[in-house]
Amino acid sequence: MEVINTLGRRKTAVARIYLKEGQGIITVNGREFKNYFPTPILQFKVTEPFEVTNNQGKYDVKVNLDGGGIRGQAEALALAIARALCEINEEHRPPLKAKGLLMRDPRMVERKKFGQKKARKRFQFSKR
Numbered sequence: 001m002e003v004i005n006t007l008g009r010r011k012t013a014v015a016r017i018y019l020k021e022g023q024g025i026i027t028v029n030g031r032e033f034k035n036y037f038p039t040p041i042l043q044f045k046v047t048e049p050f051e052v053t054n055n056q057g058k059y060d061v062k063v064n065l066d067g068g069g070i071r072g073q074a075e076a077l078a079l080a081i082a083r084a085l086c087e088i089n090e091e092h093r094p095p096l097k098a099k100g101l102l103m104r105d106p107r108m109v110e111r112k113k114f115g116q117k118k119a120r121k122r123f124q125f126s127k128r
């Protein structure tokens with residue numbers, strides 16, 4: 001099996017992954033993923049595509065993460081892994097799709113407008 005390259009995005013986070021057969025080692029920016037994502041919730045989010053398709057410990061993943069916060073990066077990585085698993089075997093698609101792991105979350109931060117404090121909050125209005 002050759003190396004599979006896919007991309008995942010969430011908010012402003014971008015995850016570029018290289019997936020190949022191995023012992024289940026996930027390396028994020030040169031660090032072990034449990035050190036990079038300290039909370040169990042984020043660790044579960046990253047490994048969820050493998051658990052849904054019963055592929056724990058079968059593939060090594062090398063990840064380049066950029067932008068966003070830690071939560072957005074974890075969700076971008078989960079999307080990239082799910083896409084790579086679909087490339088390997090098309091039968092993985094229905095269970096991943098049912099869990100919502102193949103959908104790119106389109107929600108982004110709304111930009112700040114001029115003449116306002118934030119995106120929607122305005123400066124205090126004074127009548128007199």
